Amino acid sequence: MTDRPIRVLIAKPGLDGHDRGAKVLARALRDAGMEVIYTGLRQTPEQIVETGIQEDVDVIGLSILSGAHNHLFPRVMELLREKGAEDILVIGGGIIPEDDIPALKEAGIAEIFTPGTTTQAVIEYIKERAQQS
Amino acid sequence: MTLAEGILAGDQRALARLITMVENRPQEAISDLQALYPHTGKALVVGITGPPGAGKSTLVGRLAKKLRQLGKTVGIIAVDPTSPFTGGAILGDRIRMQELATDPGVFIRSMGTRGSLGGLAKATHNVIRILDAAGKDYIFVETVGVGQSEVDIVKTADTTLVVLVPGLGDDIQTIKAGILEIADIFVVNKADRQGADRVVAELEMMLDLSNREAAWRPPVYSTIATTNKGIDAVVEGIEGHIQHLRQNGQLEVRRRERYRTEIMAIVEEEIKARLLDLWSAGGLEQLLEKVAAREKDPFAAAREILQPITGNGKGGTP
Structure with missing residues (x-):
């Protein structure tokens, strides 16, 4: 298991055009030896889930700064379950209020990383969790 | 199951x-x-190669969309480079193919090169096989952005498209050996940019000078992939080339050559794996020591390693 690269989809659902954070993280994961599939801005949950399945990723990272996370994140989880792909680890990042986090985790998002998180923290989290599966 | x-x-x-x-x-x-x-054996494999930023991914997305309109199913293998330092990769070709993501008639897979140097990933031919078995009519294989000599695609595809853009150099580039030789079809993308006509003219001139068998002269198409301009003609060009290959038996010849390469590669790997297995108990290290100490040369050491197969320790044909 150790010599296979972890595959991560970094996706931006919703309509905001702020992809700096997603790109910084994609680059950091690349430098940590992961294969990062980056799909660009304004992805629908359907596109994200379909891409995650075709690319057989271990992790889907959702980045959002538009405030629509309470709708879009659970929708991604719902579609993954419909497709029998709920084993893919889903994490989220962006400007997400503390108060929203419990409900998102309830919906199946494994972890939410808010502003100030180091890329190293995300790398360690992914490595630890991806090795368990 | x-x-x-x-x-x-x-x-x-x-x-x-x-x-x-x-x-x-x-x-x-x-x-x-x-x-x-x-x-397997039903899908048509179309290779797309060219320098970084030429518009290969956008072009593949457009060609796939056109083929979908014609009722064909499509598989896409998009290769991007793996870092030689960390083993990581950013696989970003899908950005240009977003609208195909939810089409059930299209399957897109991004691959890192993982150390391969010929413009493709090592597993590419097996992934083609898998998409072929899954019933895809056309399989596009997009190489990494290439320079002058990454030509593995020609050993992989039925038809190879070389995508160029204006501004990459003068006409001397067109008479050099390498990727320009492998094209079945040329596409000059970003045709709205200055100098596009000149690239087309230089390619045509290069083709005039060529004394390769004249059965097929690679057509040169101009496209603006972002606005879908010229795409229909390229699809027709691909179909035309496949038809040409079928008519003169070349499709079968090309494929047979691929089977030969594939089988020999498997044989090579198996032999290597078995021999290394036999030599893994420290014998190899001892040989290395002798070579390092100039007691043995590398040729003699290699022959010794091959002895379980050759029997006589001298190598050569059995």
């Missing part, structure tokens, strides 16, 4: 998983690949 059975039943997850297995643990994928083999 095995992955192969899943794939034949149309299961996308099984398809994706077998591709992962072929990339990571190819030995474990052999029985599934064997089960799929009788279901």
